[in-house]
Amino acid sequence: MAPAKSGHQVCSCCGHSAGDGCPHPQPGQSHRCFSTPQDQGPGISSYADDPTKAGTSLKVCLDKAMTVIPAKQQKETPTYLGATAGMRLLREQNSTKADQVLAEVSKAIQEYSVDFRGARVLTGNDEGSFGWITVNYLLQTLIKFSFTGEWIHLPAADTVGALDLGGASTQIAFFPGRTIEDNSTQALFKLYGSNYSIYTHSYLCYGQNQVLKKLIASLREDNVTSISHPCYPKGYQMNITTASLYDSPCIPAPSTSAQNKTLTVVGMGMPAKCRSAIQQLFNFTACRPNKTCGFNGVYQPPERGQFYAFSGYYSVFHFLNLTSGQPLSTVNTTIWDFCYKNWKELQEEFPGQDRTYLRNYCAAGFYILTILMQGYKFDNQTWQNIHFRQQVANTDVGWSLGYMLNLTNMIPAEVPSKAKGQKFVFWIITMLIVGLLLALVLWSIVALTYQRQFANYETIL
Numbered sequence: 001m002a003p004a005k006s007g008h009q010v011c012s013c014c015g016h017s018a019g020d021g022c023p024h025p026q027p028g029q030s031h032r033c034f035s036t037p038q039d040q041g042p043g044i045s046s047y048a049d050d051p052t053k054a055g056t057s058l059k060v061c062l063d064k065a066m067t068v069i070p071a072k073q074q075k076e077t078p079t080y081l082g083a084t085a086g087m088r089l090l091r092e093q094n095s096t097k098a099d100q101v102l103a104e105v106s107k108a109i110q111e112y113s114v115d116f117r118g119a120r121v122l123t124g125n126d127e128g129s130f131g132w133i134t135v136n137y138l139l140q141t142l143i144k145f146s147f148t149g150e151w152i153h154l155p156a157a158d159t160v161g162a163l164d165l166g167g168a169s170t171q172i173a174f175f176p177g178r179t180i181e182d183n184s185t186q187a188l189f190k191l192y193g194s195n196y197s198i199y200t201h202s203y204l205c206y207g208q209n210q211v212l213k214k215l216i217a218s219l220r221e222d223n224v225t226s227i228s229h230p231c232y233p234k235g236y237q238m239n240i241t242t243a244s245l246y247d248s249p250c251i252p253a254p255s256t257s258a259q260n261k262t263l264t265v266v267g268m269g270m271p272a273k274c275r276s277a278i279q280q281l282f283n284f285t286a287c288r289p290n291k292t293c294g295f296n297g298v299y300q301p302p303e304r305g306q307f308y309a310f311s312g313y314y315s316v317f318h319f320l321n322l323t324s325g326q327p328l329s330t331v332n333t334t335i336w337d338f339c340y341k342n343w344k345e346l347q348e349e350f351p352g353q354d355r356t357y358l359r360n361y362c363a364a365g366f367y368i369l370t371i372l373m374q375g376y377k378f379d380n381q382t383w384q385n386i387h388f389r390q391q392v393a394n395t396d397v398g399w400s401l402g403y404m405l406n407l408t409n410m411i412p413a414e415v416p417s418k419a420k421g422q423k424f425v426f427w428i429i430t431m432l433i434v435g436l437l438l439a440l441v442l443w444s445i446v447a448l449t450y451q452r453q454f455a456n457y458e459t460i461l
């Protein structure tokens, strides 16, 4: 990712210059507008069929965003559009279509009275790095304001790692505290005067939606139109066309499936089989000699420190009531028990729940366990270092806030030497306290002297 630029930029939170005491713009100033199709089925490919749809659905969320921004500030509100893995996949598949989608959304934004500063597709490493910046910015683990009115740096080792599970890709980013042996997984940036060397990797096609499709494709047997799905609940059945199953570069179509067919997927509710089918989607053994790896042969230094897991990680674990630091054994049994429930039971127990999510939670739960434990190599002990969160400091965690902070230079590259305003307040308060103490001492002396004189006068009388 591009390093934060140094210099003297205006910091929009308070009107001070960024190098001079405005290092923490108010969190919550970024508004993330989702424009991914929510049906989890065709995903971004439905925009590829008709790019104008992207503009239309963006307008729905922009309308919402405009209700949050005060009318007076709309014109000067910096507005960026960042696209992630869904668009990376579409670009891989058809770059012209991807450009058309970007053009449509840019056109849609320009109809609004905001300061639109461009649309772009983020790289996987950008997505991971911006998530890391967001979470550490919100937790204030980069610098803190000391009692004496100075901004002090916190050790990079105090920063937390970021785990983001999207629909099409998933990211890991953390400060490894050692040399990063593969440059393609390193993000270097300068924040508040400190240099950070962060490990980050984005696994394309390992986002929740793509993995769950990959799972269905892996369960399909040649020339059979029925698929037994061990992760779907017993009693659940659905039809899916081969065209929609193989609509992304993540799931290559077998050479035999030339024409579009309808497949019937039948739920089995078999947790042991489900877990093992999910494990088959990874390669845990490929790794270069003398290197440590995540999965699929991707270099990864050993994970270190605390981690915040958000987006899909949080959504799934929140539904399963597993976001309160439950031990690994509880997590395992909860997912296992959930997978045994049949479709009728599930619908009765969770009547208002979206049916697609409900059907997926068993597979998603095992997927999360597999990627964290066998993929990223967390173990029984380090499991406790993972915090499943949607928000920090009342603000949603994700790449978008970090992206906005970076593009608007709201995190200065140089540390604010002195927070003049705050330091002035600190000295005023100190002087007031000293003054009050002096007054108290003086008053005590005067009172004592008078008391003695009065006592002497009484004795003489």
Ligand SMILES: Nc1ncnc2c1ncn2[C@@H]1O[C@H](COP(=O)(O)OP(=O)(O)OP(=O)(O)O)[C@@H](O)[C@H]1O
Residues within 6 Å of the ligand: 034, 036, 040, 084, 085, 086, 087, 127, 165, 166, 167, 168, 169, 170, 207, 208, 209, 311, 312, 313, 315, 316, 319, 357
């Ligand atoms: N209530 C929920 N229950 C379960 N899963 C959910 C819920 N809400 C969202 N998700 C899933 O969480 C995942 C993350 O969604 P998000 O919008 O962050 O991803 P994205 O922007 O599509 O990611 P990518 O970077 O892969 O493009 C998606 O797979 C989405 O379907």
